[in-house]
Structure formats: structure tokens, C-alpha cells
Amino acid sequence: MEFRPDPAAYLRAHAIMALAGGVAAGLVLIVLGNPDPWVGPVAALLAITLRAAYVRSEAMAEIWTLTPTHLTGPAGRSIPRSQIALVRPFLGAVQVVTTTGDKHLIRYLPDPAAAARAIQTGLRT
Secondary structure, three states: OEEOOOHHHHHHHHHHHHHHHHHHHHHHHHHOOOOOOOHHHHHHHHHHHHHHHHHHHHHHOOOEEEOOOEEEOHHHOEEEHHHEEEEEEEOOEEEEEEOOOOEEEEOOOOOHHHHHHHHHOOOOO
């Protein structure tokens, strides 16, 4: 089974970051007494948009594969299923925690809860 990033989830995550960053930047500028607090949200939107465009190809190439024995991912990651201690949806992604405490994120999935359930199937309890 493969877990591939979803372009819509990628855009949604960046839209949320831009919104949160814009609100935070505007509030900080208001608290500091800046006469032009609108600059904060505009700068946050531009920064997150630039980041989204720059990182998109790399993020869309992060494919995770689940086999009966391993969960393998980008950059040579290979996690034996027997070493997986916890799997849970986490802010639009799936967090995988190993018995040694290593943490991995499977990001930009269309349905993180379903992916977490699929990985949990067959794990030792």
C-alpha cells in the first residue's frame, strides 16, 4: 500500500499556515504600535506562497510504502512494523513513533485517519 501526498491537502495546509501567520503578524504589528499593520498579513501570505511553490515538487515526491514487514519512506527510511509503537493523525499528517522514540511524519495525505488505521492494522499490541 502506498501513501502519496495529495496536492489539495498540500494547498490546504499552506493556506492554513498563511492565514495563521498573517493573523499573528498583524497582531504583533498592532501590539508594537506599527501604523501599517496590514503589512504583516501581506508579508505572511507572500512568504508562505513562495515557500509552497519552492517546496512543492519535493513534498509531492515523498511517497511512503507499507509492506507486510516494513514502512518505507523517502531518504531511505525503513521502519520495521514490529518497531512501530504509535501511529496517529496529527494536524493533517500521520505521525509514526517507533519503540526507540524516532518520529516520522507522513504529510499532506487526503485522509490521515484512514492512513493511520491502515498502518496500525497488524501491529502488535
